[in-house]
Amino acid sequence: MYTNDAEIRVRYQETDQMGVVYYGNYYTWFEVGRNEFFRSIGRDCASLEEEGVFLPVIESYCRYKEGARYDDEIIIHTKIQEMTGAKIEFHYQILRKKDNRLLAEGKTVHGFVNRDLKPIRLKKLHPDLWEQLQACIEGK
Amino acid sequence: MYTNDAEIRVRYQETDQMGVVYYGNYYTWFEVGRNEFFRSIGRDCASLEEEGVFLPVIESYCRYKEGARYDDEIIIHTKIQEMTGAKIEFHYQILRKKDNRLLAEGKTVHGFVNRDLKPIRLKKLHPDLWEQLQACIEGK
Amino acid sequence: MYTNDAEIRVRYQETDQMGVVYYGNYYTWFEVGRNEFFRSIGRDCASLEEEGVFLPVIESYCRYKEGARYDDEIIIHTKIQEMTGAKIEFHYQILRKKDNRLLAEGKTVHGFVNRDLKPIRLKKLHPDLWEQLQACIEGK
Amino acid sequence: MYTNDAEIRVRYQETDQMGVVYYGNYYTWFEVGRNEFFRSIGRDCASLEEEGVFLPVIESYCRYKEGARYDDEIIIHTKIQEMTGAKIEFHYQILRKKDNRLLAEGKTVHGFVNRDLKPIRLKKLHPDLWEQLQACIEGK
Numbered sequence: 100m101y102t103n104d105a106e107i108r109v110r111y112q113e114t115d116q117m118g119v120v121y122y123g124n125y126y127t128w129f130e131v132g133r134n135e136f137f138r139s140i141g142r143d144c145a146s147l148e149e150e151g152v153f154l155p156v157i158e159s160y161c162r163y164k165e166g167a168r169y170d171d172e173i174i175i176h177t178k179i180q181e182m183t184g185a186k187i188e189f190h191y192q193i194l195r196k197k198d199n200r201l202l203a204e205g206k207t208v209h210g211f212v213n214r215d216l217k218p219i220r221l222k223k224l225h226p227d228l229w230e231q232l233q234a235c236i237e238g239k
Numbered sequence: 240m241y242t243n244d245a246e247i248r249v250r251y252q253e254t255d256q257m258g259v260v261y262y263g264n265y266y267t268w269f270e271v272g273r274n275e276f277f278r279s280i281g282r283d284c285a286s287l288e289e290e291g292v293f294l295p296v297i298e299s300y301c302r303y304k305e306g307a308r309y310d311d312e313i314i315i316h317t318k319i320q321e322m323t324g325a326k327i328e329f330h331y332q333i334l335r336k337k338d339n340r341l342l343a344e345g346k347t348v349h350g351f352v353n354r355d356l357k358p359i360r361l362k363k364l365h366p367d368l369w370e371q372l373q374a375c376i377e378g379k
Numbered sequence: 380m381y382t383n384d385a386e387i388r389v390r391y392q393e394t395d396q397m398g399v400v401y402y403g404n405y406y407t408w409f410e411v412g413r414n415e416f417f418r419s420i421g422r423d424c425a426s427l428e429e430e431g432v433f434l435p436v437i438e439s440y441c442r443y444k445e446g447a448r449y450d451d452e453i454i455i456h457t458k459i460q461e462m463t464g465a466k467i468e469f470h471y472q473i474l475r476k477k478d479n480r481l482l483a484e485g486k487t488v489h490g491f492v493n494r495d496l497k498p499i500r501l502k503k504l505h506p507d508l509w510e511q512l513q514a515c516i517e518g519k
Numbered sequence: 520m521y522t523n524d525a526e527i528r529v530r531y532q533e534t535d536q537m538g539v540v541y542y543g544n545y546y547t548w549f550e551v552g553r554n555e556f557f558r559s560i561g562r563d564c565a566s567l568e569e570e571g572v573f574l575p576v577i578e579s580y581c582r583y584k585e586g587a588r589y590d591d592e593i594i595i596h597t598k599i600q601e602m603t604g605a606k607i608e609f610h611y612q613i614l615r616k617k618d619n620r621l622l623a624e625g626k627t628v629h630g631f632v633n634r635d636l637k638p639i640r641l642k643k644l645h646p647d648l649w650e651q652l653q654a655c656i657e658g659k
Contacts, residue, residue: 111414111424112407112541116288116534116589117356122296122347123270123532126263127392134391134450144391145450148256156262160300166356169536170414170425207262216257216306251554251564252401252547256394256449263392267532274531274590284531285590309396310554310565396568397636402576402627403550406543428536436542440580446636487542496537496586 101176105135119166132175154209161205172196241316245275249311259306272315294349301345312336381456385415389451399446412455434489441485452476521596525555529591539586552595574629581625592616
């Protein structure tokens, strides 16, 4: 279940000459949703990075149903789908606010690394964060 | 087999504060590879659009192995993996030129639509282009 | 006097490897401020384009004082500085919300054109919009 | 006199729904031209940053004459216009290759700072680079 929301408005810069949002820009919106997700649980990605926890993307996927258009208000749903000691998977839904229509959905998979991009064991280094993220996984 | 090459150099704008290329930007590179692919078979995407053939992305995926860095020379391999009456699937490899290392690989799936984003039958409307693309599919 | 506000949060995608927002991205923020400006006077750029009024940029300028950073909340002030029959000039201020510090300021100058990018006389074609914009100019 | 050239091809991602390149993207092209400029004198920006020399932009300007379009081949001319102990100013011209038409021109002004974004005296720290840049200024 998606319980977290971020809201944005489509920028002119994000459109392309087909008159819809360029396909790669949905991944930026996923990032906005992810950031908002962390904020909703009292964390923020900027602080995590200051503490030396980086979450580089190792896989990303998006399925497009209908193009978002300039000035559309967009809702981004984000949830944790799965987490192991080495990685975490987020799922996203992109909806058009005015009619709640699903425009796109996708996922990103992230590793846990330090500033030098070396893998870290989040469970050991940040057990509190680990527990908190675990608690966000559906059905747990 | 990937037989087509595009070459680019990583722009500062494409990096993020992790010091590597932002994950969404690889999709722009896929687009550059795709464009170069069409050029290599004597076509170009700009002309296709003028003729009313648009290829909006309906699915995209990328797996990241190592981050591209500012000023890296990048090679983009592109091939058609599959094509049906309704859609076409491209595969991509992103390599660092200096050591030929595979940094990322992925795919995009595209529908065939007209200027109004309505589906078209490419085989009927552009049989010559259709034949040409068919001939690019491996093993055919 | 700047009376209009847009608020955004810095995206990871907008940073570069210097750890601050890439200089070109402030121009996207100017666009966001401009869009919000039109909305604040009961207009929106999307509708204007549907009516055939386009405002391509013919000049842009930005002065950077301090770099915006990831996750910063940003306020964008926008005002009309000047307008003639052929063009309109907007001024912008980019502020960091938490301490109201001015990070950057700049301007854009726009022509009035139609869908084919041919110049139009806004005053004649849209006298109501023209009057409304005039009323926004300071000291008038 | 502009003696240095970079060449790029307009990406789909760089266009917007007006069918031309989004105005902010020309600043990315200026960056590409600047990078190529350094390479042409045997330097590269990536190495400069590794040595602790950063050139954040403190001012930028662009005047747009005609919109670049998707797939256009673009030539970027870059030159140093001026340099003082504290900053350096580059000028740029953006030309369409097929007819050598000037599409846009602009400038960027950069400070000399270290990794912590503190001002440095380039002349003292890197006299060789300083001399080399001086020699590039027209009329010197």
